Amino acid sequence: MERYRRTERLTWEEMAxxxxxxxxxxxxxxxxxxxxxxxxxxxxxxxxxxxxxxxxALAGIEPVEPVEEETEAAPEATGDPAVDARSAIMRDPRLNDRSRKLMLDVFDAIAARFDDPAPPQPAADDNRGHRRAS
Incomplete structure (x- = not known):
C-alpha cells in the first residue's frame, strides 16, 4: 500500500x-x-x-481450498431440503470459494443442531420468577 501510495503521490485520504x-x-x-x-x-x-x-497473501489471509461439488443425486430428484440447500450454495454464481465454504460450514453447523436428538432445554421456572436447572 505504502509503495503504491508514494508512487502515485497520493495522500492517505486520497488512497482511502x-x-x-x-x-x-x-x-x-x-x-x-x-x-x-x-x-x-x-x-x-x-x-x-x-x-x-x-x-x-500480503495481508496474511490464508487461502481457502476450492469446495468440490458433491456427487450426490440431483436435488430435484431427492426432495431432501438439506441436499437442495447445499446444492444451491454450490451453484450460486455470486459466491466465491471462500464464501461458499463459509456458507456450507454454517449450514452444516445449523443442520447438526437439528439432528441432535436432545437439544438443551431452558431452565424451569420455580413459580417465584427464578430459574432452576432441570
Missing part, C-alpha cells in the same frame, strides 16, 4: 477514497492495529491494480 474505505481503516491496517477484512483487502487490491490472491 480510491479504495472506497475509510482513512482510519487504512491507518489501522498500516499500523497493524486491526486485522484486515477480506472485503477491505479486495477493495484496496482493486484500487491499486493488484491481484486479489497476492493481496490476500
Amino acid at each position: 477514497k480510491a479504495a472506497g474505505v475509510g482513512r482510519q481503516t487504512l491507518n489501522n491496517l498500516r499500523d497493524s492495529k486491526e486485522s484486515p477484512r477480506l472485503r477491505t483487502v479486495h477493495k484496496i487490491a482493486a484500487a491499486i491494480g493488484m491481484d486479489q490472491e497476492k493481496a490476500e
